[in-house]
Amino acid sequence: MARIVIVSNRVPAGMAGGPQAGGLAVALKDCLKDGGLWLGWSGEIAPTTCADVKIGRFGKIDYATFDLSREDYEKFYVGYSNSTLWPLLHFQPGLVEFDRAYFDAYLSVNRTYARALAALIEPTDLIWVHDYHLIPLASALRAVGVENRIGFFLHIPFVPASLLNLLPRAEKLMHMLCAYDVVGFQTEQHLHDFEDCARHFLNVSADAGAPIVIDNHSVLPIANPIGIDARAFARQAKRSAQGNVAKRLDESMQGRALIIGVDRLDYSKGLPNRFEAFGRLLDRFSEHRLKVSYLQVAARSREDVTENQRLKRELDRRAGEVNGRHAEFDWVPLRYITRAVARATLAGFYRKARVGLVTPLRDGMNLVAKEYVAAQDPDDPGVLVLSRFAGAAEQLTEALIVNPLDPDEIAEALHQALTMPRAERKARHEKLFEKICQTTAATYCHDFLGALMGETSDVVT
Numbered sequence: 001m002a003r004i005v006i007v008s009n010r011v012p013a014g015m016a017g018g019p020q021a022g023g024l025a026v027a028l029k030d031c032l033k034d035g036g037l038w039l040g041w042s043g044e045i046a047p048t049t050c051a052d053v054k055i056g057r058f059g060k061i062d063y064a065t066f067d068l069s070r071e072d073y074e075k076f077y078v079g080y081s082n083s084t085l086w087p088l089l090h091f092q093p094g095l096v097e098f099d100r101a102y103f104d105a106y107l108s109v110n111r112t113y114a115r116a117l118a119a120l121i122e123p124t125d126l127i128w129v130h131d132y133h134l135i136p137l138a139s140a141l142r143a144v145g146v147e148n149r150i151g152f153f154l155h156i157p158f159v160p161a162s163l164l165n166l167l168p169r170a171e172k173l174m175h176m177l178c179a180y181d182v183v184g185f186q187t188e189q190h191l192h193d194f195e196d197c198a199r200h201f202l203n204v205s206a207d208a209g210a211p212i213v214i215d216n217h218s219v220l221p222i223a224n225p226i227g228i229d230a231r232a233f234a235r236q237a238k239r240s241a242q243g244n245v246a247k248r249l250d251e252s253m254q255g256r257a258l259i260i261g262v263d264r265l266d267y268s269k270g271l272p273n274r275f276e277a278f279g280r281l282l283d284r285f286s287e288h289r290l291k292v293s294y295l296q297v298a299a300r301s302r303e304d305v306t307e308n309q310r311l312k313r314e315l316d317r318r319a320g321e322v323n324g325r326h327a328e329f330d331w332v333p334l335r336y337i338t339r340a341v342a343r344a345t346l347a348g349f350y351r352k353a354r355v356g357l358v359t360p361l362r363d364g365m366n367l368v369a370k371e372y373v374a375a376q377d378p379d380d381p382g383v384l385v386l387s388r389f390a391g392a393a394e395q396l397t398e399a400l401i402v403n404p405l406d407p408d409e410i411a412e413a414l415h416q417a418l419t420m421p422r423a424e425r426k427a428r429h430e431k432l433f434e435k436i437c438q439t440t441a442a443t444y445c446h447d448f449l450g451a452l453m454g455e456t457s458d459v460v461t
């Protein structure tokens with residue numbers, strides 16, 4: 001049976017006391033249940049970037065990590081990954097910062113990953129690379145003689161050719177993506193855009209669902225939506241909703257309806273418009289005044305990205321403005337927390353919320369939308385208000401789908417959600433829950449590895 005080797009920018013945090021379940025670790029739990037190897041940056045800064053890895057073993061998984069130099073951290077991680085690729089692939093060309101030194105560092109750090117990995121793998125290992133930091137890794141691995149099957153999954157959106165065209169060296173990026181054996185995307189739309197880009201930049205034929213052949217190499221692009229273990233999350237939510245923290249939330253609400261938003265504090269999440277929309281709900285639908293509170297949990301994230309610092313200041317201002325305009329001495333309409341909240345606590349909060357408000361400007365998938373659906377009480381479920389530009393909207397069509405750029409449309413959807421009859425809420429929820437049980441974390445792993453193995457291998461997941 002082949003070993004699974006995962007490569008991602010970071011390995012799951014908290015290795016000193018055993019790995020904590022980060023988003024990716026939760027999603028990949030299934031394919032690593034028989035063990036495997038996981039390589040990534042340690043999160044530490046050292047005088048130089050060096051491919052010498054530290055190995056730790058937790059449970060059945062070996063974790064291999066290496067440090068980055070300050071300069072590589074700034075140019076590879078903050079620079080090319082998060083100030084060039086992240087905004088471009090989230091349809092924010094105005095925020096793209098391109099610098100050749102960033103691109104050079106991006107290639108050079110990927111070569112370090114390749115050297116580190118080449119020293120650790122066996123010829124039969126299946127290598128699964130995750131996300132936009134590591135697009136060049138397959139080419140770098142081939143350059144040092146690695147012949148294993150290598151797959152790549154992009155967790156964030158992919159863009160149409162007209163947008164990718166803005167990126168200097170877009171053609172090279174497409175070549176590097178095509179050096180993999182399988183390239184996975186979250187949605188059919190992203191897959192379609194990738195195939196379009198292959199035709200446009202590489203001048204190859206790319207038929208829907210078929211491998212693309214370039215330079216005698218064949219790459220299979222697939223759509224493979226990531227999911228959660230919906231039934232386990234539902235059980236967790238039921239338990240947490242009876243716990244002490246959820247009780248405190250209940251008491252503080254004094255019978256009011258709760259709208260919840262849960263995001264990393266990132267400009268792709270559409271938070272300023274969301275705050276604006278909530279203000280407009282209170283302006284335009286005055287029956288909700290004093291009857292509803294909106295809790296936004298916004299964990300600070302990638303604070304070295306200048307745009308996220310600016311966003312934090314803007315949200316502080318807007319939250320103050322909404323509350324200044326609407327609050328009463330015994331009612332805070334908008335509660336805004338810039339910290340992470342434990343996953344179990346979140347599950348209980350979702351279950352208490354009448355509305356889940358998920359309005360990113362763009363998102364690869366958005367797992368918060370699926371978590372909110374999973375957490376609901378099927379007998380009295382809340383309503384999901386979902387951006388049409390989240391990957392999840394391709395599947396979750398029974399949500400109230402909104403354009404996140406239009407605060408009035410969001411306000412109207414909030415009003416519809418808050419006044420929706422129970423029978424309609426139940427009917428919508430039933431279909432949504434069925435869907436999130438069909439594409440789970442387990443099917444995500446199984447389907448990707450199935451594609452990576454082709455027909456011939458005997459790996460079991």
Ligand code: ADP
Pocket residue numbers: 023262263264297298299339340341342343346365366367368369371
């Ligand atoms: P992204 O990967 O861009 O952060 P997703 O919605 O796909 O967006 O995944 C976010 C994950 O992180 C979810 O599992 C969610 O529960 C968790 N998360 C997001 N914000 C917070 C927060 N403020 N506190 C705790 N967990 C959070």
